[in-house]
Amino acid sequence: MTDAPRRTVYLDHGASSWPKPPGVVEAVASAIAEYGANPGRGAYAMGLAASRLIFEARRDAAMLLGVRDSADLAFLSGCTEGCNLMLKGVLRPGDRVVVSSVEHNAITRPLHVLEQRGVRVDVVEADERGVVDAGRMEEAVDAAPTRAVVCQHASNVTGAIQPVADLADIAHSAGALMLVDGAQAAGHLPVDLGSLGADAWSASGHKGLLGPQGVGLLYLRPGLDVEELSQGGTGGSNSEEPGQPTARPERYEAGTPNTPGIAGLGAAVRYVSSHADELRSEERRLARRLHEGLLAIDGVRVLGPEPGEPRVPIVSAVTLGVAPDRVAFELDRRYGVAVRAGLHCSPATHRTLGTLETGALRFGVGFGDTDADIDLVLGALAEILA
Amino acid sequence: MSLREARPFVVYGFATTHAALAAESLLKDLGIAVVPVPAPKSIGSLCGIALRVEPEEAPRAEQLLSNAGMEPTARVEMDDL
The missing domain is CATH 3.40.640.10 (Type I PLP-dependent aspartate aminotransferase-like (Major domain))
Structure with missing residues (x-):
């Protein structure tokens, strides 16, 4: 038996952007x-x-x-x-x-x-x-x-x-x-x-x-x-x-x-040159929506700058009491959400943040993501971490 | 047409393919008829792309390239079709 095709909610733009724009x-x-x-x-x-x-x-x-x-x-x-x-x-x-x-x-x-x-x-x-x-x-x-x-x-x-x-x-x-x-x-x-x-x-x-x-x-x-x-x-x-x-x-x-x-x-x-303002504005808005939504979930600690402070559209979080890799697996398997757990090839950063032992769950927002995607992820996390 | 019917052209060599294409773009934009050709051995040890222009357009081409800081690294007059 093979898994049925389903839509992927792609939030790993920090690693690779997907999908690609027209052309x-x-x-x-x-x-x-x-x-x-x-x-x-x-x-x-x-x-x-x-x-x-x-x-x-x-x-x-x-x-x-x-x-x-x-x-x-x-x-x-x-x-x-x-x-x-x-x-x-x-x-x-x-x-x-x-x-x-x-x-x-x-x-x-x-x-x-x-x-x-x-x-x-x-x-x-x-x-x-x-x-x-x-x-x-x-x-x-x-x-x-x-x-x-x-x-x-x-x-x-x-x-x-x-x-x-x-x-x-x-x-x-x-x-x-x-x-x-x-x-x-x-x-x-x-x-x-x-x-x-x-x-x-x-x-x-x-x-x-x-x-x-x-x-x-x-x-x-x-x-x-x-x-x-x-x-x-x-x-x-x-x-x-x-x-x-x-x-x-x-x-x-x-x-x-x-x-x-x-x-x-x-x-x-x-x-990108011809759509820069709208691309950046949209990914910044979605990243902030995600960030604020994560802060509202019990047991989630967001790393890095506070909402409203300058950042590129990457939001990483630690899920207290649940290993990030387990959360990432459930997000993928049950909800079709692609996110990355672990150290993100940057153990130095995690050492600085005190998350070297646990790693974190990283959401990279980007081209093609929507409000519905962010809401789906937040709802899924609330279920997984309940 | 036979190569025996060739006539004179001026051919310029550049340090890189990038430089040759940048020069081609500049000259075309400014109305110079320019043709990329295989770099002839006679302009040095180049093995890439050279630019060919009509002899009567060569002085203006050289002035334009000089003004843009895109001087060729080699120049030769040669017969071509």
Whole structure:
């Protein structure tokens, strides 16, 4: 016997957005069916079409993110690769880095490797809501010569928005770089990389930008020399040279790119660009409705900022006396609700919040969610936790 | 048409495919007839896309690219169809 098909109430946008907006699936399929040639290599019509597809996706993503020269945006496999690149491409043995205590494993694990190679990693505790305090970061930065300050733009556990522009000022005043994990900000927040102050900013294509999985973006500010992670064919220039070309974006894009994924991301960022205000307003409203509804259920404690305080549309909760994984399983099995329990690849955040042992139940609100979805989840939780 | 009937063009090479396509977009927007072509060996070690323009449009194209900070990395005059 198989389970009958049913509608999924999807609240895991913090991991991956679903469904995708109009045009994204079609763009991915079209790139495979119609533009299957390698981009950036042959000058025949299909190869050029693939090259232009990538050029236009990069141009439109740059426009959405406030990047003046789109060559400063590299297409990578995802935010994790971007985080690895900006950290490993900059930090050397003997360098010191100051990092918040609420980072995702995409930051903490590369830093762990770098620490083993002789980079000094100093962690600054965020507050009980998971918000990074600029004053504490400044004290840590000023305590010793610092090569880089590393911080998320927004939390994938609490939804807290971090004071990245202030941290960039602190970093730059100390002669340090500001490196930002933008995974949970991209798409959900207005981002102007031309003025934010980040020297490097990495993002996923498949979360708030509403693109497919397998593609992400890394912004590097003009003139910043970051060593590439991979060397290989780039198609365009200096093929006879033994070393990787230094011109952007090809320096960071060795090998055949994920053209279908980039095509989908291009369609997605065009959709987000033209619907940004309504998308953000709606997901913020729904997240607040969920947040306030959770607070009204006995035995639920919501992590992170209070209702009305700035946050991206992620709300995590601890269910007192019932393990979050059991609640997530019941929500899925009995109500068709997709949410994620556990540590959300961010044990550092849960350690800071005191939820390392239990984990939490995370609701990621996003494109396609409705009031009825939120009400269904709240009703289901009230039943499960009664 | 045979390659033996070729006539002169100016071909520009760029550091990256991205730069070549950015230049193509700029020149097209400003009314220059530009054609992407396989980068010829004669403009260096490039293996990607180059841009071909009519000789009489080359001075204006070069001025426009220079104004935009998008100067080509190589320039060659060659016969083509």
